[in-house]
Amino acid sequence: MLLEIRHITQYHYAAPVRESVMELWMQPQKSGRQRLVSFDLELDPPAQVFSYADSFGNAVYHFDVPQPHDRLTITARSAVETSPPAALPEALDMGEWDRLRSDFVCGEHFDYLRPHGFARETEALHAFMAETGLDALRRSDPLTAVRELSRAIYGAFGYEAGVTRADSPIDDVLAAGKGVCQDFAHLMIAICRAWGVPARYVSGYLFTDRKGGDRSDPDATHAWAEVFLPSTRWIGFDPTNNIEAGERHVTCAVGRDYSDVPPSRGVYKGEAESELSVGVSVRRARAAVSEPEFLRISGPSGRSGPRRPSSSALAEQQRLHHMQQQQQQ
Incomplete structure (x- = not known):
């Protein structure tokens, strides 16, 4: 089943805040029964985005909006091809x-x-x-x-x-x-x-x-x-x-509970009250997606920002990140 997903998150602030720092767990996983065709992240205001793999193997994106702003909009678009899991037995033995x-x-x-x-x-x-x-x-x-x-x-x-x-x-x-x-x-x-x-x-x-x-x-x-x-x-x-x-389920992240893998989490500098609104759309793709697998970061105008690494390069970055973590322990 080929699915197209759009996930919009908007933070509205009662007054301009000075800075926002965010982490996102929105990229669908790659697994034996789930193929990530594309993932596109659009930010308004625009910001440079970095990524790493957390301790559970999830892809995490993080960014900093350093200039004053009174709203922050995060739009994640994904295309994912899923397959049915293997059939389970009726029961297992008591052993x-x-x-x-x-x-x-x-x-x-x-x-x-x-x-x-x-x-x-x-x-x-x-x-x-x-x-x-x-x-x-x-x-x-x-x-x-x-x-x-x-x-x-x-x-x-x-x-x-x-x-x-x-x-x-x-x-x-x-x-x-x-x-x-x-x-x-x-x-x-x-x-x-x-x-x-x-x-x-x-x-x-x-x-x-x-x-x-x-x-x-x-x-x-x-x-x-x-x-x-x-x-x-x-x-x-x-x-x-x-x-x-x-096959109708699309996995983004796994953890011990919700606090390990919220779709978004962050902090901001300022005393203004914030209001969060979220909209999600999951639908079957109208046609097969022939575009090769990619990760892209865009600004609000649709202009592409820094190209994300290829799958092999991202895997190497994640491996180096884990090595750095182990060296710091």
């Missing part, structure tokens, strides 16, 4: 629980097994698990348990924007009985980790099918969870829509 407890899995996926940020166990979460009988799912094999967990979260909570915030703990969605994709992903991750199943947060986009039953907002970014099972490796589950992650 998968023992394999999850192996030293290799516990060591290799340490970050995705321990509580972190928004994805952590709380008294309210334990009460919810007891009330809904979720711990009884562990009598099944891990794959079946995770499938049923995703279905249970979908059935227990309504989808409604505005009930929670980006920085809301999971207790807020548990109390309200409703929330958005970010909240449901955090719930699923926290429970999986409590079971000893490595789980990570995925930030990206969804080509929404409202007629097919999708609840998520088609004009927003999307989030879901991936779990690691030794027999299947990483597999994605979307508890917001009660589906497994497939």
Whole structure:
């Protein structure tokens, strides 16, 4: 499936601010089932953009707008070709629980097994698990348990924007009985980790099918969870829509929770109040994209700024960046 994505982020300031420094996690990943055809980043006011790979392997873009400004507009355009993931078995053998407890899995996926940020166990979460009988799912094999967990979260909570915030703990969605994709992903991750199943947060986009039953907002970014099972490796589950992650899902970044991979994050100098607005469009491409893979940075007029490195050059930059990090430790 060939998808075209446009993601517009606008910051409006009540008075001019002196400087803005931003980081972006908006570039779709390159993987076996996801081919990045193009990625274009347009900034207004214009700024020089740099990139690096974070500790989870995500592409991060950062820039500084040093001159005074009362608004900042970030437009990211992507073309991505996705493929369906491999079909999963109906179930796994019960020995998968023992394999999850192996030293290799516990060591290799340490970050995705321990509580972190928004994805952590709380008294309210334990009460919810007891009330809904979720711990009884562990009598099944891990794959079946995770499938049923995703279905249970979908059935227990309504989808409604505005009930929670980006920085809301999971207790807020548990109390309200409703929330958005970010909240449901955090719930699923926290429970999986409590079971000893490595789980990570995925930030990206969804080509929404409202007629097919999708609840998520088609004009927003999307989030879901991936779990690691030794027999299947990483597999994605979307508890917001009660589906497994497939070719309609576009992955941008993975982390321990939302705080690791927000679409944008930054600071500015000034005392003015800020207002954020976001618009997302994900649609099927009208024709095949024949243009070679590229990364480009543009100013608001559409004139190209410094050409981004080729894939091989970018990989080399990322390797050198990791080496520099290791030398500084």
